[in-house]
Amino acid sequence: MTRADLAEALHHQVGLSRADSARIVEQILKEMCExxxxxxxxKISGFGTFVxxxxxxxIGRNPKTGVEVPIAPRRVLTFRASQMMRDRIVEASALA
Incomplete structure (x- = not known):
């Protein structure tokens, strides 16, 4: 799913103009990024949490040469789906 898909869904389901729908999607994503x-x-209730x-x-290892290489500390973004989302996915896969 893309930003355009989200904006299109918002346009159809809420009835906003395409331009307003696109602006809303962009604003939401901007706020999340900030x-x-x-x-x-x-945290988005019923969806999941970005942490x-x-x-x-x-210490990591180059799989081709086997040479050990230090991997620097870093910050990573992870996503954990909510239980409601997991249940929906299981239910959808059971119907398929």
Missing amino acids: ALSEGQNV LRDKGER
Whole structure:
């Protein structure tokens, strides 16, 4: 699903103009990005939670050569689906 798909769904289901729908989708995504860049988690009830995690430095291995390489500490974004979303996915796959 793309931004355009979200805007189109908003246009059809809510009845807003296509331009207004696109602006709303962009504003929501912008707010989510800003919150995440400030270190906040983003929770959408019934959908899931976007969480920032700090990963420490560790030793990795080049799979081709076997040489050990240090991997720098970094911050990663993870998504955890809500139980409601997981139930919907299981239900949809059972119907397929």
